[in-house]
Amino acid sequence: xxxxxxxxxxxxxxxxxxxxxxxxxxxxxxxxxxxxxxxxxxxxxxxxxxxxxxxxxxxxxxxxxxxxxxxxxxxxxxxxxxxxxxxxxxxxxxxxxxxxxxxxxxxxxxxxxxxxxxxxxxxxxxxxxxxxxxxxxxxxxxxxxxxxx
Amino acid sequence: xxxxxxxxxxxxxxxxxxxxxxxxxxxxxxxxxxxxxxxxxxxxxxxxxxxxxxxxxxxxxxxxxxxxxxxxxxxxxxxxxxxxxxxxxxxxxxxxxxxxxxxxxxxxxxxxxxxxxxxxxxxxxxxxxxxxxxxxxxxxxxxxxxxxx
DNA sequence: AAGATATAGTTTAGCGTTAAATCATTTGAT
DNA sequence: ATCAAATGATTTAACGCTAAACTATATCTT
Numbered sequence: 001x002x003x004x005x006x007x008x009x010x011x012x013x014x015x016x017x018x019x020x021x022x023x024x025x026x027x028x029x030x031x032x033x034x035x036x037x038x039x040x041x042x043x044x045x046x047x048x049x050x051x052x053x054x055x056x057x058x059x060x061x062x063x064x065x066x067x068x069x070x071x072x073x074x075x076x077x078x079x080x081x082x083x084x085x086x087x088x089x090x091x092x093x094x095x096x097x098x099x100x101x102x103x104x105x106x107x108x109x110x111x112x113x114x115x116x117x118x119x120x121x122x123x124x125x126x127x128x129x130x131x132x133x134x135x136x137x138x139x140x141x142x143x144x145x146x147x148x149x
Numbered sequence: 150x151x152x153x154x155x156x157x158x159x160x161x162x163x164x165x166x167x168x169x170x171x172x173x174x175x176x177x178x179x180x181x182x183x184x185x186x187x188x189x190x191x192x193x194x195x196x197x198x199x200x201x202x203x204x205x206x207x208x209x210x211x212x213x214x215x216x217x218x219x220x221x222x223x224x225x226x227x228x229x230x231x232x233x234x235x236x237x238x239x240x241x242x243x244x245x246x247x248x249x250x251x252x253x254x255x256x257x258x259x260x261x262x263x264x265x266x267x268x269x270x271x272x273x274x275x276x277x278x279x280x281x282x283x284x285x286x287x288x289x290x291x292x293x294x295x296x297x298x
Numbered sequence: 299a300a301g302a303t304a305t306a307g308t309t310t311a312g313c314g315t316t317a318a319a320t321c322a323t324t325t326g327a328t
Numbered sequence: 329a330t331c332a333a334a335t336g337a338t339t340t341a342a343c344g345c346t347a348a349a350c351t352a353t354a355t356c357t358t
Contacts (some may be wrong), residue, residue: 002357011272012265012282015289021287023190025164041344058306065172067346072308079344094306107211116161123160125290131163134286138170140165141274141283153343190314211346216316221338226313248300 018141025122028063032114036107041066041074043115046083046108054099056089083107167290173273181263185256188214190223192264195232195249195257203248205238209296 007033031041034114044064049055061071077131078084083104089095100108123131175189182192193213198204201212206224210217224247227233238244249257272280274282 005168008194008265008269010277010280011269014272014275015268017284017287018171018174020169021290025167037265037342047272056306059172066344068194069309069346069347073344075182084306092306092354096307116157117163120157120160122290123163125292126163126286128156128159130286131159133282135159135163135166137275137279137283137286138166140279141170141271142166142173143274188313200334205336215314218317218339219315222314241324241336247338 007104010027025119028122029115029118033111033120035114036111038107038111039074040067041070042078043108045074045078046104047097047112049084049098049100050105050108050112054087054097055096060098074129151252153183176269177271178264181267182260184263185260187256187260188223190219192252192257192260194223194227194247195253198233198249199211199254200248203236205244205246209247227253227277246247267272 008037010048019072026036033040041064044066045060048060048063055063057071058068060075064071066074075084075086079086082101083127085101086096086098089097101126117143168243171182179189182189187195190213191226193215197212201208205210206220208218209218215223224233224235228235231250233247234243235247237247250253266284275283
């Protein structure tokens with residue numbers, strides 16, 4: 001199985017390394033979130049609100065690729081901590097627009113900066129050229145067939 | 150932010166593509182497991198047992214990088230389906246050795262082959278050289294600093 | 299205007315996940 | 329031999345996650 005010319009070995013090996021790298025980088029960057037008491041999902045929600053402004057839950061779900069049932073709970077927890085507030089849309093009462101509170105804004109701004117720095121540090125292991133190569137290869141991999149379906 | 154010479158942009162962009170690629174590939178390969186009614190964790194446990202033989206729960210947890218509390222539950226579910234059985238070690242009664250049943254062996258063998266084929270198909274988007282490049286870059290990324298700690 | 303259909307959000311059931319507390323058993327120290 | 333410490337497994341509490349059923353509101357058809 002270790003013969004480097006073996007296509008099966010090569011593919012599985014590449015797959016394993018890709019997964020490990022993603023896991024490791026996630027683990028390291030998520031420490032910045034954990035340090036602020038935020039889960040990855042909570043960070044995702046706050047970050048979406050920071051960069052896109054107030055959003056309804058459906059849009060948040062789409063942005064972080066999670067189900068709407070889940071978003072209800074994540075936002076419940078953020079609301080309990082006073083980081084976001086829900087506002088019922090007066091035009092169409094089905095919509096709840098989620099807003100960052102001042103505390104939420106303040107928190108996500110600093111945590112986002114920390115996470116960004118952690119990502120930079122992680123990627124800094126690779127040279128500029130290597131980062132571009134990696135990006136290109138990953139993109140090619142993701143584009144395979146029908147997108148994310 | 151889109152200036153390609155910007156190191157922050159380059160790092161974040163590369164990070165995003167890496168994460169997306171890993172997610173997409175996981176999503177696609179996990180369909181093979183889902184088709185057999187197995188979750189990713191259940192697949193991990195069965196695969197460990199297939200390739201390493203009977204293991205105690207602690208070793209299984211270490212193999213799939215999950216907590217032992219979690220393994221208890223995953224194995225409960227596999228046991229309910231008759232895919233594995235627990236056997237109390239007669240030497241040291243703290244240990245439960247987990248064995249594949251015949252049904253479990255049969256299932257994991259076919260599902261493993263399917264998953265392997267799916268991984269091959271995914272990685273097949275890249276040429277042999279590209280796979281090796283990707284593997285090298287991912288490995289370099291993961292090796293950064295203190296391993297997985 | 300009435301009823302069907304669609305949409306936003308919530309709830310529920312089930313699995314996964316961790317960390318921490320607990321139980322059972324074994325090992326080590328004295 | 330006894331008691332303390334270590335170790336494997338289980339349980340519990342809390343959060344995350346999905347799919348599916350459900351509620352409330354809005355829109356579309358006629």
